[in-house]
Amino acid sequence: MQSVAIGLLGTQLDRGDGVDRWSRWRPTVSLCQHEDLLIHRFELLTEKRTRKLAESVADDIRSVSPETKVRLHEIHFRDPWAFEDVYGVLHEFARGYPFDTEREQYLIHVTTGTHVAQICTFLLTESRHFPGRLVQTSPPKRRSSGEPSSYSIIDLDLSKYDRIAQRFASEQREGSEFLKAGIQTRNALFNRMIDEIEHVATHSEAPILLTGPTGAGKSSLARRIYELRRLRSGTEGRFVEVNCATLRSDTAMSTLFGHKRGAFTGATQDRQGLLREAHEGVLFLDEVGELGLDEQAMLLRAIEEKLFFPLGSDKEIASDFQLICGTNRDLGRAVRSGEFRDDLLARINLWSFELPGLASRTEDIEPNIQYELDQVASATGHLFRFNKEAMRVFLKFAKQPDSQWAGNFRDLNGAIARMATMAPSGRITESVVKREIERLRKSWNALARGESSGEVVALDDVLGNRAGEIDEFDRVQLAHVIKVCRASKSLSAAGRRLFASSRKKRKITNDADRLRKYLARFELSWQDVASTS
Numbered sequence: 001m002q003s004v005a006i007g008l009l010g011t012q013l014d015r016g017d018g019v020d021r022w023s024r025w026r027p028t029v030s031l032c033q034h035e036d037l038l039i040h041r042f043e044l045l046t047e048k049r050t051r052k053l054a055e056s057v058a059d060d061i062r063s064v065s066p067e068t069k070v071r072l073h074e075i076h077f078r079d080p081w082a083f084e085d086v087y088g089v090l091h092e093f094a095r096g097y098p099f100d101t102e103r104e105q106y107l108i109h110v111t112t113g114t115h116v117a118q119i120c121t122f123l124l125t126e127s128r129h130f131p132g133r134l135v136q137t138s139p140p141k142r143r144s145s146g147e148p149s150s151y152s153i154i155d156l157d158l159s160k161y162d163r164i165a166q167r168f169a170s171e172q173r174e175g176s177e178f179l180k181a182g183i184q185t186r187n188a189l190f191n192r193m194i195d196e197i198e199h200v201a202t203h204s205e206a207p208i209l210l211t212g213p214t215g216a217g218k219s220s221l222a223r224r225i226y227e228l229r230r231l232r233s234g235t236e237g238r239f240v241e242v243n244c245a246t247l248r249s250d251t252a253m254s255t256l257f258g259h260k261r262g263a264f265t266g267a268t269q270d271r272q273g274l275l276r277e278a279h280e281g282v283l284f285l286d287e288v289g290e291l292g293l294d295e296q297a298m299l300l301r302a303i304e305e306k307l308f309f310p311l312g313s314d315k316e317i318a319s320d321f322q323l324i325c326g327t328n329r330d331l332g333r334a335v336r337s338g339e340f341r342d343d344l345l346a347r348i349n350l351w352s353f354e355l356p357g358l359a360s361r362t363e364d365i366e367p368n369i370q371y372e373l374d375q376v377a378s379a380t381g382h383l384f385r386f387n388k389e390a391m392r393v394f395l396k397f398a399k400q401p402d403s404q405w406a407g408n409f410r411d412l413n414g415a416i417a418r419m420a421t422m423a424p425s426g427r428i429t430e431s432v433v434k435r436e437i438e439r440l441r442k443s444w445n446a447l448a449r450g451e452s453s454g455e456v457v458a459l460d461d462v463l464g465n466r467a468g469e470i471d472e473f474d475r476v477q478l479a480h481v482i483k484v485c486r487a488s489k490s491l492s493a494a495g496r497r498l499f500a501s502s503r504k505k506r507k508i509t510n511d512a513d514r515l516r517k518y519l520a521r522f523e524l525s526w527q528d529v530a531s532t533s
Helices: 019-023 048-064 083-096 115-126 162-179 188-203 218-233 249-257 293-305 331-336 342-348 362-380 388-398 409-422 430-448 455-469 472-487 491-498 511-520 526-530
Strands: 002-008 041-047 069-075 104-109 133-138 150-154 208-211 239-243 282-286 322-327 351-354
Touching (some): 048 069, 115 133, 188 208, 188 351, 208 218, 218 282, 331 342, 362 388, 362 409, 409 430, 472 491, 491 511, 511 526
Parallel strands (some): 002 104, 104 133, 208 351
Antiparallel strands (some): 133 150
16 A cells, blocks of 8 residues: 655744755655655645745655655645634545545644644544544754654554553543442443443533433432533533422422513512523433423523523523433323423433333342441441341342332332441341331332322321222222322323323313313312322
8 A cells, every 4th residue: 555644834844945954854854754654645735825835845855755746735724823714724625635545544744734733633633534644753862963853653543552442441440430339230231321321421411311210319320420520521510400390380480490580479589590500510300201391392492502581581591501311201101192392302312321220130239238338337427237147138138029129229228227227236137137128018018009109198188087988999099190189280280191191082182171070079179189289
C-alpha cells in the first residue's frame, strides 16, 4: 500500500529562505526525510496568501524525496482561531477527498497549523472522517549537531494499547461498583445492566427510564447516577427528586414549573419550581406515570427545548438538566388507555432499564445483608453481626420460592433494622431471626389478602356500620375502587384507570360519570372516598 500524508502548511515552522533554510527544522519537509518512512504523496493544505511558501516547500520535498508527489490544496479560514470555522473547512475537505483505504494508508500530520487546527484535525481523525493515523514530527534534540529529526505515529484505536485499555476497563469497573454502592452483586443479568447504565450515564445526556417494582432501588440508583456524573463529568447542579404520585392537580404545575406571584389564589410570592432547581443537574421524576396529561405536555417541551413557562408568566424560563424517570407502571399500557402521552414515552424511553425485584435475584441477598448491616452501624455507631446458625437460617428462608419479598429491598432493609434492634450485644441470634421470619410471612400473607394496603379498614372507615351489609364479592371490588380513588388526583383520573379496558370499546367515554354512578350504588360520593387520602 502507498503512504499518503495529509497536513497543513506551517506558516511559521515551515518558513525558510535561501540555503539557510536547510539548517532549520521544517516539519513538513522533515516528514519526507526519513529513510524508514516513504511518503508516496503529500496532500498539502495551504491558504491563498501562503501559496508562494507552499510551492517552495513542495520543491524542497521533491529535492529530498523524489518519490514523493506533492499536491497543493487551497483552503480559506475566515478566522484561524475560531473552532467552528476551522472545523468546518477541514470537515468539508475530508468529505470531498477521494479516500481509497484498500490501496492507500493515510498519515495525518498534526505538527503544523494553529492549536485550533491541530485539535480539529485530531477530532476529524478520531471520528474517521480522516481514515488514517496521526503522525507527529519532532526536531533534533540538538539542532546544530546534525542529528536527524524524529517522528511518531499515533494510532487512535485504543483497543490496541493494552495498558490504556486496562485503565478504561478499570475505570468502568469502578463506575459500576459505585452505582451498586460497592455491593458485590452476583446476579449476572443485573451486573450487565449496571455496566450498561454506567456507560450511558457517562456518555449520554439523554433521559434515562428506570422501571421495576416498588422497592427495587430506582431512587437509590438515580442518586448514584447523579453522583457518578458529578465525579466523572463535573456536573455542577443539584440532584432534585420528586415523587409524582404525591403531586395533586392543583399544585403539580406550580411544584414542577414554578409560578409568578398572583398566578392563583394563595400565590403570594414567586416560586422557582423543581425543573429550574435542577438546572445543570439531574431531575429524578419518580412514579412519572402518575403525572397528569397537562404536566406531561409541558414536561415534553421542557425536555426537547429546555424551555417552559411558569404558571402566570409570559416569560420563558430555561433549564438544562438530565432527566431520570422511575415508574412501577406499564407505561405502554398507560399510553393505550390514554393516561400517558405516547410522544413523551418515546422521548424518555431511549435508555430504559428494568430493575429486577429481590425475589428474582436471591443470590444477591447475602451481599446486600452485609450492606444493610453497615448502614445500620453507620446510623447507630454500633456493629451488628449474625452468628453462623442465624445467618444460615435467614438465608435459607430468604431464598425459598415462597419468600415473596413483596417490598423488595425495603423489606430487606426493614428486616435487618428490626433484627439489629432486637440483637443482644450486637449479635443477631437464631431466635431473633425466627421472630423476624414470622413477622415477614405474616406481612406478606396480609398483603396477599389485601389487608396491609388498608383496603379492609378503608371500607369500615368509609361505610361505617353499613360495611357489614355488603357481600364479600362487592367488598373486594369496592375496596379496590377506593384504593384507586385515593391514589388518583381526580374523579376522571380514577375512572380512566378503572375502566381502561372497556373504554376502548365505547364510542363515547365518560369515565367520571361511570365511576360516580358506581359509588352511588353504595351511597358514596367522590368526596367520601377521596377526602381521607
